[in-house]
Amino acid sequence: MSTQWIDIAPGGCQGLLALPPAGTGPGLVLFQEIFGVNAHIRAVAEQYALDGFVVLAPDLFWRQAPKVQLGYEGEDRDRGIGLMKKLVPEELQADVKAAVAALRARPETAGRKAGAIGYCIGGRLAFTAAALTDVDAAVAYYGGGIHDQLQLAASIECPMQFHYAENDGGIPLAAVDKVREAMGARAEVFVYPGATHGFNCWDRSAYHPASAMLAHGRALTFLAEKLA
Numbered sequence: 204m205s206t207q208w209i210d211i212a213p214g215g216c217q218g219l220l221a222l223p224p225a226g227t228g229p230g231l232v233l234f235q236e237i238f239g240v241n242a243h244i245r246a247v248a249e250q251y252a253l254d255g256f257v258v259l260a261p262d263l264f265w266r267q268a269p270k271v272q273l274g275y276e277g278e279d280r281d282r283g284i285g286l287m288k289k290l291v292p293e294e295l296q297a298d299v300k301a302a303v304a305a306l307r308a309r310p311e312t313a314g315r316k317a318g319a320i321g322y323c324i325g326g327r328l329a330f331t332a333a334a335l336t337d338v339d340a341a342v343a344y345y346g347g348g349i350h351d352q353l354q355l356a357a358s359i360e361c362p363m364q365f366h367y368a369e370n371d372g373g374i375p376l377a378a379v380d381k382v383r384e385a386m387g388a389r390a391e392v393f394v395y396p397g398a399t400h401g402f403n404c405w406d407r408s409a410y411h412p413a414s415a416m417l418a419h420g421r422a423l424t425f426l427a428e429k430l431a
Contacts (some may be wrong), residue, residue, distance in 0.1 A: 212301040218261035221252035229430035230317030231256040234325030237283035261302040299302035303336040340429035356385040363386040368398035
């Protein structure tokens with residue numbers, strides 16, 4: 204397994220590419236949280252690469268703070284929120300499309316399917332990728348704001364999987380119900396009792412091991428089936 208930063212699009216857009224031990228495999232675009240392609244996201248990229256995927260984690264903040272890596276509390280959290288607020292939707296959509304195209308163009312994914320996965324803001328972007336690109340499957344972990352962008356649901360033809368926390372202060376269960384209704388049979392929607400936002404991240408106080416393990420198993424099984 205190896206990692207390297209690669210160019211995604213002209214102008215400075217880059218991403219971390221993680222290759223599986225076999226060197227080739229199905230593609231998986233990994234969309235970060237608001238904390239950049241930090242140690243945890245890099246570890247998740249390596250985790251899925253060890254599972255056999257060619258993983259590309261685009262740097263969403265390349266225009267504002269290239270390759271920034273933030274922690275989860277205090278000033279770092281405030282900075283992450285500030286960077287997120289500076290994102291321009293049209294530019295972000297262009298970056299999503301560029302990341303998927305760049306991964307599909309890699310020789311390591313030639314002739315293979317490609318999917319998307321994301322956490323927090325990245326969960327919303329995995330949903331965006333499903334609507335606006337040709338990914339074959341997508342997984343969204345506690346994607347904030349998806350329930351406010353459900354007009355995109357009509358454009359989604361690939362299967363999706365959603366993971367939500369029961370006690371997410373920013374995503375009420377009523378919002379989860381809206382996503383479930385809009386996606387219908389195209390999606391699996393799981394809610395994790397006792398979990399809060401960010402439950403998958405072992406570097407956060409919100410880490411909920413039982414939920415994280417169960418969700419990862421579900422996501423891995425889903426992606427293995429849909430991207431085979």
